[in-house]
Amino acid sequence: DAGITQSPRHKVTETGTPVTLRCHQTENHRYMYWYRQDPGHGLRLIHYSYGVKDTDKGEVSDGYSVSRSKTEDFLLTLESATSSQTSVYFCAISERLGEKLFFGSGTQLSVL
Amino acid sequence: ELKVEQNPLFLSMQEGKNYTIYCNYSTTSDRLYWYRQDPGKSLESLFVLLSNGAVKQEGRLMASLDTKARLSTLHITAAVHDLSATYFCAVDIAQGAQKLVFGQGTRLTINP
Numbered sequence: 001d002a003g004i005t006q007s008p009r010h011k012v013t014e015t016g017t018p019v020t021l022r023c024h025q026t027e028n029h030r031y032m033y034w035y036r037q038d039p040g041h042g043l044r045l046i047h048y049s050y051g052v053k054d055t056d057k058g059e060v061s062d063g064y065s066v067s068r069s070k071t072e073d074f075l076l077t078l079e080s081a082t083s084s085q086t087s088v089y090f091c092a093i094s095e096r097l098g099e100k101l102f103f104g105s106g107t108q109l110s111v112l
Numbered sequence: 113e114l115k116v117e118q119n120p121l122f123l124s125m126q127e128g129k130n131y132t133i134y135c136n137y138s139t140t141s142d143r144l145y146w147y148r149q150d151p152g153k154s155l156e157s158l159f160v161l162l163s164n165g166a167v168k169q170e171g172r173l174m175a176s177l178d179t180k181a182r183l184s185t186l187h188i189t190a191a192v193h194d195l196s197a198t199y200f201c202a203v204d205i206a207q208g209a210q211k212l213v214f215g216q217g218t219r220l221t222i223n224p
Binding site for chain 1: 154216
């Protein structure tokens with residue numbers, strides 16, 4: 001998986017609790033992304049980062065925040081989890097614009 | 113709002129046959145990506161198409177891009193069972209960033 005580690009791999013949580021997912025890369029790539037995958041929707045971009053402390057919103061950013069304090073780590077936080085955020089979350093990285101994305105193994109999140 | 117539509121969404125075919133998956137998108141873009149996903153797994157990059165008329169081939173798969181028609185195709189030649197997977201196309205909608213909008217995916221099943 002191109003030196004990408006997502007943690008945790010699986011998580012079950014309750015509505016209203018905060019949740020943080022971590023993406024760690026060893027490739028020193030500049031760009032990092034968080035996607036969610038739901039049946040019938042393909043993958044949808046939540047947030048992305050183009051450098052340390054530089055982040056921007058994707059198409060489904062409501063209810064999510066991100067932080068990138070180091071090149072290798074990109075954190076996704078659900079401040080108050082809802083059942084609609086039950087999904088598989090994928091982190092991805094790329095070295096340059098226009099190049100392919102490498103995806104992590106995913107985190108299965110269930111919000112009960 | 114950008115729409116990326118794949119068809120068919122489900123495809124069952126026999127080994128040895130040829131078939132094409134279509135990816136239509138609704139806005140101007142000259143960067144298109146194809147990914148493969150096996151059940152329960154992450155996404156694997158297949159092709160990056162960066163200009164009108166781009167054609168790339170690897171093994172039994174060939175992808176092409178027509179930016180004027182806003183259409184990409186993924187052609188499978190003489191299908192074999194291990195090509196069974198879900199295939200996604202994704203269109204990059206951003207300049208200066210890499211924001212991919214994915215199609216819904218085409219679930220391909222190849223029967224002996």
